[in-house]
Amino acid sequence: GQQLNQSPQSMFIQEGEDVSMNCTSSSIFNTWLWYKQDPGEGPVLLIALYKAGELTSNGRLTAQFGITRKDSFLNISASIPSDVGIYFCAGLYYGGSQGNLIFGKGTKLSVKP
Amino acid sequence: DGGITQSPKYLFRKEGQNVTLSCEQNLNHDAMYWYRQDPGQGLRLIYYSQIVNDFQKGDIAEGYSVSREKKESFPLTVTSAQKNPTAFYLCASSIDRGRGFSNQPQHFGDGTRLSIL
Numbered sequence: 052g053q054q055l056n057q058s059p060q061s062m063f064i065q066e067g068e069d070v071s072m073n074c075t076s077s078s079i080f081n082t083w084l085w086y087k088q089d090p091g092e093g094p095v096l097l098i099a100l101y102k103a104g105e106l107t108s109n110g111r112l113t114a115q116f117g118i119t120r121k122d123s124f125l126n127i128s129a130s131i132p133s134d135v136g137i138y139f140c141a142g143l144y145y146g147g148s149q150g151n152l153i154f155g156k157g158t159k160l161s162v163k164p
Numbered sequence: 165d166g167g168i169t170q171s172p173k174y175l176f177r178k179e180g181q182n183v184t185l186s187c188e189q190n191l192n193h194d195a196m197y198w199y200r201q202d203p204g205q206g207l208r209l210i211y212y213s214q215i216v217n218d219f220q221k222g223d224i225a226e227g228y229s230v231s232r233e234k235k236e237s238f239p240l241t242v243t244s245a246q247k248n249p250t251a252f253y254l255c256a257s258s259i260d261r262g263r264g265f266s267n268q269p270q271h272f273g274d275g276t277r278l279s280i281l
């Protein structure tokens with residue numbers, strides 16, 4: 052079946068640094084979504100991408116829908132402590148008449164000790 | 165404020181017991197979903213419902229059951245047949261127009277953490 056490879060699995064950030072993470076697949080997706088999850092809470096949608104090549108920003112966050120439709124990346128500029136959490140990508144594809152949404156395993160952002 | 169409410173936040177299950185997790189939404193969304201989240205894993209779909217009185221199995225439906233008697237409510241029962249129920253359960257909803265998840269992003273509740281006694 053369809054699978055998403057999200058990387059890195061985890062990373063440490065220092066305040067002010069830029070952060071980058073991505074999701075790749077061997078399959079084509081129609082929509083890419085990026086979520087952030089804080090401990091003990093549900094994921095919150097950050098950015099939704101609907102067209103190949105689309106570049107969308109939300110404050111310090113920028114995400115792109117890869118031109119091949121098989122990947123997407125999320126960048127966070129000038130990170131701040133409240134950026135810590137787990138970031139998930141999700142890809143939507145259509146199989147027959149049905150849409151299917153699958154999630155990456157997440158990228159955990161922590162503060163550098 | 166519109167949103168999704170899951171209850172309880174924490175739940176404990178005894179051996180052989182069925183437990184029910186509540187999910188209510190006042191967003192007037194058609195579609196509702198249940199996901200299971202294990203540490204270090206992505207979300208896995210248990211069941212989803214696109215319309216009242218109809219629901220479909222997701223990827224890991226065994227040991228779970230759902231009902232959709234009202235548009236606002238989509239309770240999940242974790243049955244005794246689910247041998248490894250300890251996980252974080254997330255309910256979500258979205259506007260849906262007959263193509264599964266469509267292009268409408270999903271909104272999530274704050275989850276229920278289920279543990280075994």
